[in-house]
Each structure stands twice: as structure tokens, then as C-alpha cells.
């Protein structure tokens with residue numbers, strides 16, 4: 001289900017140098033943080049995500065992941081039923097029984113996430129205490145963490161952020177005198193990780209590790225000799241947790257498109273004092289290949305007017321890519337949360353006249369969007385059909401999270417994701 005929350009206040013906007021930043025609050029229409037399980041359960045191969053929630057939560061995950069139950073997916077739901085809600089059952093006992101049954105059936109599980117939901121938060125179930133109790137009992141073979149995926153005041157990419165922030169607590173400390181290392185933070189498809197590993201190796205940067213790792217036994221160490229790059233702009237809590245461990249953030253744009261990927265790699269290269277000539281030598285082929293491939297879509301997208309509804313929190317880096325590499329005209333760029341600390345380099349690359357909106361007031365945004373009549377609207381699934389019915393062309397924002405879009409070799413695919421709805425529309429008009 002999507003979270004619909006309606007505090008009806010509209011604070012005044014704020015104006016800074018560069019793009020205009022406005023803020024508004026009101027009715028929201030976004031998926032909840034449970035959605036992150038759809039891609040996270042494929043990433044950490046010996047982890048299991050146990051949602052503690054309602055049948056609605058179970059239905060959301062099951063249908064969003066599109067996995068048949070007999071395929072033994074690495075997620076499930078412990079259903080909070082009427083007896084739990086009425087206080088007739090000992091929820092802790094029931095949870096322990098569910099976890100024991102799960103581990104008997106799935107002895108390969110090494111890392112168990114108890115994932116909170118709206119119902120578990122409303123009845124104030126203390127999953128932190130439950131995770132500590134279970135961890136103590138099941139150590140060392142299974143470690144148990146918890147995080148919230150609820151839709152109460154959150155958006156769907158915050159599920160990954162909360163999961164990774166919880167994982168930071170499990171990262172081992174660095175060895176004394178540890179060599180410096182690079183940590184790439186954010187769930188990436190393995191093919192993309194491999195491409196980045198090759199580029200870092202050619203640059204002479206390493207060791208390079210990833211959070212989340214492919215297996216829970218490969219948790220990377222973190223400490224003052226760790227520098228980290230964010231692969232996703234929505235990892236605010238994770239980045240803050242890493243900084244609290246003494247790790248150093250390497251600031252820069254995100255690796256979307258040719259320009260963004262080069263700038264992202266450069267942030268690490270500068271920290272490793274890689275000579276500019278060597279940097280160009282390593283990155284030139286990939287950057288040229290990406291630029292060339294992206295150009296194929298420029299013809300279709302240049303001059304098109306694009307409107308972003310707040311949804312995935314990828315909006316600002318994607319708007320920068322569309323504007324600078326594809327010549328798109330940005331009408332409005334909405335994002336659920338604007339983490340200026342991690343997005344400063346991206347905002348600096350946006351046109352000065354673009355308007356950024358943080359937060360959501362659905363009614364106002366729909367009014368502005370309909371009045372602007374953009375060529376393409378990037379929005380959540382729930383808004384796409386009504387807007388298409390109004391004659392607007394839409395792109396589902398969530399598709400940008402499920403599709404590999406990072407790095408040089410995916411830049412053309414990323415451009416195509418925006419070009420395709422326009423192509424489809426022009427074909428329908430013929």
C-alpha cells in the first residue's frame with residue numbers, strides 16, 4: 001500500500017544562491033520503506049528480511065517483488081493479528097516462535113532483519129529489544145538487526161537507508177595501522193560493482209569494498225582510514241553513521257551519466273592523489289563511450305519540458321543528468337527530502353532558474369503540473385494513470401531504482417528510460 005498522510009501546512013519557500021528551493025508539506029503519495037526489501041533481499045545472499053506487519057504489508061512485498069512463494073524468497077512477514085492488537089497474545093513469544101521456525105526451515109540464514117511496519121510502530125512493538133534478545137540467543141551463527149520500513153512519514157528509499165544504517169553497527173573496527181580503503185555505499189547490481197572495481201583497480205585505488213556486501217561474512221571494516229563514496233543520494237542516516245565511526249565522506253556528484261560518473265570517480269582519485277593524466281587515461285574511454293551512447297537519445301529529449309514529482313530521492317541527480325547531458329528543460333524538480341549535505345555538488349550543477357521542491361503537497365503539485373503541461377512527468381505509480389488520462393506522458397520513478405543506471409555502461413540505458421515514454425507516445429499518435 002502507499003502511505004497517504006495529510007498534515008495541511010504549506011510553509012514559505014526559501015531562496016538561496018543557484019536554484020530556488022521551496023518547501024511544502026501536505027498530502028503525500030509514495031511507497032513505504034518496505035519496498036526496499038524488493039532489491040535488498042537479492043543483494044545480501046545469506047540475509048532474510050522478516051517484516052513484522054499486517055497482511056497488507058505481506059501483500060505489498062509479495063506483489064512488488066513478484067516472487068512466487070515456493071521460490072523460497074529471502075523475505076517473509078510475521079503477521080500481527082487481532083489477538084496481538086488486542087493484547088491477548090505475548091508478541092515477543094510469538095515472534096521468537098516464528099523466528100525459530102524460520103531458522104529451522106532456512107538454516108542458511110546468517111543475518112536476520114526484523115523490519116518494522118506501520119502496525120508494529122502503532123502498537124509500539126519494541127523490535128530493537130527483540131533483535132537484541134534474539135541476537136544474544138542465536139549468536140554466533142545468526143545475527144539479528146532491526147530497522148523500520150513503515151510508511152509513517154517516510155518514503156520508499158528510506159528503507160534501504162535504514163537497513164544500511166543498521167548494518168553500520170555491525171561493521172568490524174579497522175585493524176590498528178590499517179591501510180586506507182574505499183567503501184562504496186548503496187546497493188548496486190553486481191555487474192555495476194564489477195565495472196567500478198575494474199575502474200578503481202586501473203586507477204590504483206584500493207582496497208575497495210561495498211556496503212551492503214554480497215554475504216554477511218564480508219562486512220567491511222569502518223574507521224578513520226575508511227573513505228566512502230555514496231552511490232545513492234538517499235543514504236543520509238547511513239552516511240551519518242559512517243561519519244560517526246570516523247569514516248571520511250568523499251563529496252561529489254553521483255555516478256549517473258558520463259559527467260556524473262567521471263566526477264564521482266574523481267572524488268576518490270583526488271583523495272588518492274592520482275595524477276590527472278592517469279585519471280584521464282583510465283576514464284576517457286568509458287566517458288567517451290557513455291557520452292556517445294547518450295547522444296543517441298538527445299535528439300528525442302533535447303528541449304523537452306520535464307516535471308519531477310517527489311518520489312525516489314534520485315530526482316536531483318537525474319535532473320542534473322537530463323539537463324546537462326540531454327538538454328532537457330526542467331520545469332520543477334520535487335524530492336521528498338533534500339539532503340543538501342550530500343547533494344551540494346549536484347545542486348551546484350543545476351541551472352540557476354530551476355525550482356526545487358522539498359516535501360510534498362500532492363494537490364498543489366498536481367495543479368502546478370497540469371498547468372505547466374510538461375512533455376514528460378516523472379512520478380510514482382499511483383499518479384501515472386490519472387496523469388496519463390489527462391493526456392500527459394509519464395515515467396514511473398520506481399523503475400529508476402529497479403534498473404541498473406549507475407556508471408558509464410548504463411548511461412545510455414538511463415537516457416533511454418526517459419526517451420521511451422516519449423517514443424511510445426509518438427508511435428500512438430501516428
Ligand code: SF4
Nearest residue numbers: 001032057117118151
Ligand atoms: S508498512 Fe505501512 S504503508 Fe507499508 S504496506 Fe505496511 S501498512 Fe502499508
